Amino acid sequence: MLRTTRHARHLLSTAGALLVLSSLAACGDDGYLPPVSRNDAAIPPGVDGGLGAIDTGMSTGPSGLPCDVAMVLSTYCSSCHGSTPAGGAYNSMMTRDQLLANSTSRPGMTVLDVAVARMMDGSMPPAPATVPAADIATISTWQSAGAPAGSCEMPTDPFAGPDTCTSGTMWTGGNRESELMHPGLACIDCHTSMREGPYLYVAGTVYASGREVPDCNGIRSTGADPVTVEITDATGYVLTLYPNAAGNFLDEDIPLTFPVSARVLYQGRERRMAAPITNGDCNSCHTLRGAMGAPGRIVVP
Ligand code: HEC
Ligand code: HEC
Ligand code: HEC
Structure with missing residues (x-):
């Protein structure tokens, strides 16, 4: 299987090295071992580089949000508005409480109101990222219904530990x-x-x-x-x-x-x-x- 283009190059350079170095094959310098063997040597047997220990991100914490709303926020907003704001954002939008808090940028509005307005005018997320109209509708429909509490769990924030x-x-x-x-x-x-x-x-x-x-x-x-x-x-x-x-x-x-x-x-x-x-x-x-x-x-x- 072609895993990365580097592997193709490795096969070529390994073959070349073997031709040139065949008379030195017993030198034992691991600099001359094929890269695949070096890969194996660097990771002890039985340790797969962490795959067995993947936290799939699906362990959870309560958000107070319905699942469809949580899913849209998690997909399009959480890279900047996660529980540790990033990308220049200053607020988190991972829970219902955070969405119903007062907006910093527009006094008198909730963060949710501003979120819906800015998704609709295309200014959030910042260009060139876009959110499909159906996903914007998920948030605005929930807002119009008075933002009723849901019981979906948000993925654990991987940046909090x-x-x-x-x-x-x-x-x-x-x-x-x-x-x-x-x-x-x-x-x-x-x-x-x-x-x-x-x-x-x-x-x-x-x-x-x-x-x-x-x-x-x-x-x-x-x-x-x-x-x-x-x-x-x-x-x-x-x-x-x-x-x-x-x-x-x-x-x-x-x-x-x-x-x-x-x-x-x-x-x-x-x-x-x-x-x-x-x-x-x-x-x-x-x-x-x-x-x-x-x-x-x-x-x-
Ligand atoms: C602290 C400096 C440093 C860092 C950080 C570093 N490298 Fe290197 N890398 C080197 C040096 C020096 C060489 C050449 C070593 C030699 O020729 O013996 C090299 C060589 C390589 C090679 C050539 C190996 C080959 O088999 O042809 C690859 C591929 C590579 N680095 C990948 C990476 C990747 C991927 C990262 C980041 C995850 C990385 N390096 C980070 C210094 C670094
Ligand atoms: C690439 C980073 C990034 C992404 C992704 C992003 N934002 Fe933002 N957001 C920002 C930055 C930076 C600010 C502050 C500057 C500004 O208001 O334009 C901000 C501000 C906001 C504010 C204003 C908060 C307040 O208190 O007034 C809201 C609401 C908002 N974003 C909603 C969203 C929504 C909804 C999404 C996902 C659909 C989203 N953002 C995705 C970077 C991002
Ligand atoms: C110049 C700095 C910078 C470089 C270089 C950079 N990133 Fe990012 N990355 C960011 C910032 C800032 C964010 C958060 C805002 C956003 O999503 O745009 C981010 C967010 C991300 C996220 C989403 C974070 C999350 O878990 O929610 C992924 C995935 C990512 N980057 C992958 C990459 C990959 C892959 C590369 C290399 C090809 C890369 N980044 C290079 C600055 C950088």
Whole structure:
């Protein structure tokens, strides 16, 4: 199966290395081992890079919202209006109480009133993200009915917990070249400043929670319905990447036209970045605590 374009390149470079190095095959320098073996060596047997420990995001907390309303807010608004506001937003919209609170921007109105007005005038979420008319209607119909309490549970906020390393395994190889290296660190920034390592168009790490420490291995993409990172570039080209055993995903081969948008898909759920970005170094913003307005790590949906 073609998992990423890098694997095709690996097969070629491994074959080449074997030809050249066949007479040195017993040298034992793991720098010459095929990358696949190095991948296996970096992750102890039985540890799948965290997949077994995925918090699917479906464990729950009470929101007081009907489920259809919670679903729209979770899909289109929570990347900025989660329980830790991000992307320049200052308010959370994860519970009925938060929606019925007074608006900061428009005194005399509730947050819900402003939310409906701004979804209708297209100013929320900020362009170019849009919400389908049927989903706007879900919110406005609920508002018109007096916002009756519901009993849906909101997905747990992955950015609310303590600093952690969910996989329980860390990268310990220093700057040894590997696609598994330094999960959680800013790949492109380091390669550029050290003038070493391949040129990468996009690279980053997917985690089980939003608060994973640097060098902690993230979530590996396995199985029939794997964790998928989808990048859509400015020309509309859609690149699909699968996180490796360290949770890292990277594009070394296919040029992209920036700005790009991104979302992570798993088992029919998604987490999407509302605003396109001009920098493919995902972990430079998606740090332990989040930089440049990002809420924290890139999290499996
Ligand atoms: C990419 C980030 C982002 C997303 C996604 C987003 N917002 Fe916002 N939102 C902001 C920012 C930044 C502000 C503050 C600046 C402003 O008001 O334009 C804001 C302000 C608001 C306010 C004003 C709150 C107040 O107290 O007056 C409401 C209401 C709102 N957003 C509703 C929504 C709704 C509803 C969605 C989803 C359909 C949404 N937003 C999605 C970034 C976002
Ligand atoms: C320049 C900083 C920056 C870079 C680089 C960046 N992001 Fe983001 N990301 C943000 C901000 C800010 C938000 C929150 C506002 C929004 O959704 O636009 C966000 C939100 C997200 C979310 C939704 C968060 C959630 O869990 O609700 C995902 C998924 C995401 N980014 C993936 C990516 C991927 C994949 C890359 C690399 C291709 C990337 N980001 C690169 C700043 C960045
Ligand atoms: C602290 C600096 C640093 C960080 C952070 C870093 N790298 Fe590297 N990377 C290097 C250096 C240095 C090399 C070249 C090492 C060598 O030639 O021995 C390299 C090489 C590589 C290679 C080439 C390996 C091969 O088999 O051809 C890949 C792929 C790679 N890095 C991916 C990544 C990814 C993905 C990330 C982020 C998750 C990352 N790197 C983060 C320094 C870094």
